Amino acid sequence: MIVIDKLCYQSGLRYVNASEKFLYAVLTLAMCIISRSILTAAAVFSVNVFLTVTKGGTPFGRYLKLLLVPAAFLLMSTAVLVINISGTPLDAFAVPLGKCYLTGSVSSVKEGLTLCGKAFGAVSCLYFLSLTTVMTDILGVMKKLHVPGLVIELMMLIYRFIFLLMETASAITVSQNSRLGNKDYRTRIRSFGSMGSALLVRSIKRSSVLYNAMEARCYDGEIRVLSEERPAKWKEILCIAGYECILLGTVIWSWL
Amino acid sequence: MKEKDWAVEAEQVSYTYEGNDKKALDSVSLKIDRGRKIAFMGGNGSGKSTLFLCMNGILKPQKGRMLIGGKPVEYTRRGLLDVRRKVGIVFQEPDNQLFSASVYQEISFGIMNLGVEEEQVRREVEQVISEMGITPFRDQPAHALSGGQKKLVAVADILVMHPEVLVLDEPAAALDPKHRKLVRSIVERLSEKEGLTILMATHDVDYAYAWADEIVLMHEGKVLMRGTPDEVCGDEDAMEQANLELPAVMRLYRRLLKAGILSAKGDSPRTLEDLERRISE
Numbered sequence: 001m002i003v004i005d006k007l008c009y010q011s012g013l014r015y016v017n018a019s020e021k022f023l024y025a026v027l028t029l030a031m032c033i034i035s036r037s038i039l040t041a042a043a044v045f046s047v048n049v050f051l052t053v054t055k056g057g058t059p060f061g062r063y064l065k066l067l068l069v070p071a072a073f074l075l076m077s078t079a080v081l082v083i084n085i086s087g088t089p090l091d092a093f094a095v096p097l098g099k100c101y102l103t104g105s106v107s108s109v110k111e112g113l114t115l116c117g118k119a120f121g122a123v124s125c126l127y128f129l130s131l132t133t134v135m136t137d138i139l140g141v142m143k144k145l146h147v148p149g150l151v152i153e154l155m156m157l158i159y160r161f162i163f164l165l166m167e168t169a170s171a172i173t174v175s176q177n178s179r180l181g182n183k184d185y186r187t188r189i190r191s192f193g194s195m196g197s198a199l200l201v202r203s204i205k206r207s208s209v210l211y212n213a214m215e216a217r218c219y220d221g222e223i224r225v226l227s228e229e230r231p232a233k234w235k236e237i238l239c240i241a242g243y244e245c246i247l248l249g250t251v252i253w254s255w256l
Numbered sequence: 257m258k259e260k261d262w263a264v265e266a267e268q269v270s271y272t273y274e275g276n277d278k279k280a281l282d283s284v285s286l287k288i289d290r291g292r293k294i295a296f297m298g299g300n301g302s303g304k305s306t307l308f309l310c311m312n313g314i315l316k317p318q319k320g321r322m323l324i325g326g327k328p329v330e331y332t333r334r335g336l337l338d339v340r341r342k343v344g345i346v347f348q349e350p351d352n353q354l355f356s357a358s359v360y361q362e363i364s365f366g367i368m369n370l371g372v373e374e375e376q377v378r379r380e381v382e383q384v385i386s387e388m389g390i391t392p393f394r395d396q397p398a399h400a401l402s403g404g405q406k407k408l409v410a411v412a413d414i415l416v417m418h419p420e421v422l423v424l425d426e427p428a429a430a431l432d433p434k435h436r437k438l439v440r441s442i443v444e445r446l447s448e449k450e451g452l453t454i455l456m457a458t459h460d461v462d463y464a465y466a467w468a469d470e471i472v473l474m475h476e477g478k479v480l481m482r483g484t485p486d487e488v489c490g491d492e493d494a495m496e497q498a499n500l501e502l503p504a505v506m507r508l509y510r511r512l513l514k515a516g517i518l519s520a521k522g523d524s525p526r527t528l529e530d531l532e533r534r535i536s537e
């Protein structure tokens with residue numbers, strides 16, 4: 001999570017208008033999912049990798065590592081779709097296993113591959129958004145989409161304070177380690193528990209101080225802030241529109 | 257005759273926190289003139305922060321009353337809005353004050369709450385960002401800023417609201433020398449150019465002695481002493497009661513007078529530089 005946060009603050013596409021990026025990611029995601037063809041997914045995936053890695057400057061190695069996380073889940077669930085255990089061998093492949101076969105049909109293999117491809121395409125859309133758009137910008141877009149203020153305010157505060165929480169937790173852990181607080185299993189469990197309670201107490205104290213500080217600036221129950229907006233560029237909008245049209249073409253073709 | 261309208265006035269203010277027997281403020285009376293630089297000194301728990309929170313209407317005194325700009329604080333929505341516009345507090349720990357990860361959003365919060373037009377808010381935010389030297393890190397998230405940078409944002413948070421009274425709760429605590437100097441030069445500029453009334457809590461005796469027009473010494477919820485830096489720091493008993501040491505420059509100066517190396521003419525030096533000049537004369 002921290003890696004993604006750091007990367008998106010350094011991304012070359014960070015200052016592109018957030019609504020554009022959001023719209024691009026969501027539209028492409030939708031196309032990728034409704035299409036029946038793996039071609040759409042392949043196009044979506046490669047364009048997203050190009051945008052995120054080449055344009056955005058996210059290191060390719062990092063990107064691959066990030067992809068590994070969902071890949072584990074994806075491959076397992078695809079395997080479930082493709083591989084059957086049956087008494088009779090099916091047409092794609094069959095591995096004898098005692099009396100029965102580990103086997104799959106051509107159609108299920110095709111289906112599995114398409115599904116896997118679609119999922120990777122969809123993941124690449126979300127990675128595009130999260131690796132090029134900082135959280136505060138995404139919140140700005142959500143505000144424009146009339147997401148309830150409470151949700152946005154909560155996300156904003158959580159995003160700010162999760163880093164403080166982690167900082168405090170790691171400081172406590174370091175100080176526990178330096179006093180042999182993790183020397184064996186028992187002490188480790190105890191140290192972890194006391195860290196949890198210390199964090200809770202500190203968070204409650206901190207929240208009341210924060211509330212005072214916000215009240216001191218005339219807080220009245222609603223967080224009103226302005227965000228910086230980067231102007232949308234016609235060229236970029238046209239590119240996105242053109243690309244989505246092409247994708248739509250492949251989607252319609254896949255449905256025919 | 258019309259009463260003078262003081263910037264901040266406390267009349268017999270008492271406050272006790274819930275679940276505490278000891279009074280955090282014990283009938284404190286204080287009048288602060290406009291445009292002054294006042295240092296508040298005293299140990300932890302001496303009531304400085306509580307007094308500051310009363311000035312801003314965050315805490316309502318259980319006894320006595322606060323007056324801001326000659327008007328008693330009204331604890332209604334409008335009254336509080338008015339008081340909080342006039343009195344801005346920069347809290348000691350910037351991590352407890354900054355609530356947004358975005359510097360721009362953070363600074364726009366206070367002034368938006370005053371109901372200022374969006375266009376003007378943007379202008380003011382831009383202005384304070386460039387004045388405070390925040391531009392180099394304005395696009396960084398709050399969790400990537402250093403302590404000193406966060407402090408600058410915390411001060412900008414308040415300045416953008418154009419307060420008449422600026423309250424700083426230990427502004428130099430936990431800052432490196434470079435940022436301490438920077439924050440202090442900003443404070444200096446605000447008081448000289450903008451004529452703000454500045455109240456500052458600090459533990460740094462040397463700095464308070466050099467900077468302040470007046471020092472308020474607090475102890476156990478009461479004002480122990482108030483006066484010019486020379487009066488307050490010269491009173492060894494009061495300083496000792498507040499667990500404070502004498503300013504280094506004062507100790508040295510007294511010693512030099514005693515030893516007959518310097519003669520006591522003119523004002524006593526407030527900073528080491530002053531003292532050096534006197535010696536070289």
